Amino acid sequence: MTNCSGLVRNEQMSATGNNSEGTTSGKPCPLCNISPVEILTEFERWKLVRTKTMKGHKERLMLFHKEHVRTLDEGSIGEAYLLLMQAGAKFFSYTNKWAIFEPVYATVPDHWHRVASDLDEQAQDYGQILKTPRMIIDNHQGTVSRAYPNSQTSLQSNPAQ
Numbered sequence: 200m201t202n203c204s205g206l207v208r209n210e211q212m213s214a215t216g217n218n219s220e221g222t223t224s225g226k227p228c229p230l231c232n233i234s235p236v237e238i239l240t241e242f243e244r245w246k247l248v249r250t251k252t253m254k255g256h257k258e259r260l261m262l263f264h265k266e267h268v269r270t271l272d273e274g275s276i277g278e279a280y281l282l283l284m285q286a287g288a289k290f291f292s293y294t295n296k297w298a299i300f301e302p303v304y305a306t307v308p309d310h311w312h313r314v315a316s317d318l319d320e321q322a323q324d325y326g327q328i329l330k331t332p333r334m335i336i337d338n339h340q341g342t343v344s345r346a347y348p349n350s351q352t353s354l355q356s357n358p359a360q
C-alpha cells in the first residue's frame with residue numbers, strides 16, 4: 200500500500216554477507232513460514248508483523264526481510280529502520296516512548312529482523328530490555344536516542360535532520 204521503492208535510491212545492492220542457506224538447524228525458518236494473515240504491512244522487500252509473544256506489551260512488532268538473509272548492507276539496514284520507525288509512529292501512538300532492539304537475544308539469528316515494543320516497565324521482558332542495546336523513539340518530542348546496557352547516557356539526534 201505504501202510505495203517505498205524510491206526510498207533508498209543510492210543503495211548499492213551487494214551480496215556481502217549474504218549467506219542464504221538457512222539449513223544448518225534443519226528446522227524450517229519461522230520467519231520464512233509466517234502466515235500471510237499475520238502480516239500487518241508488506242513492503243517491497245520487508246514484512247511487518249505483530250510478534251507471537253507480546254511479553255506483556257500492548258504492542259510489539261517485528262520487521263523482517265523477505266529473503267532469508269543473516270546480514271544486510273548498511274543501506275538496507277537504514278531502510279529497515281526507517282520503515283519500522285514510520286510504522287511504529289502509528290502502532291505506538293498510544294505511548295510516549297518505544298524502542299527498536301538490537302538482536303542480541305534474537306531467537307532467529309539467521310534471518311535478519313528487528314523487534315520493536317513499548318517501554319512498559321511492567322512488561323515481562325523489561326529486565327531484558329534494559330540489557331539490550333536499543334534505539335528509543337520519543338513520539339512527542341520527535342527525537343531518537345540510543346541506549347546501551349552499561350550506560351545511561353545517550354546521544355540524541357533528530358530523525359528529520
Ligand SMILES: [Zn+2]
Pocket residue numbers: 221228229230231232266267268309310
Ligand atoms: Zn528465514
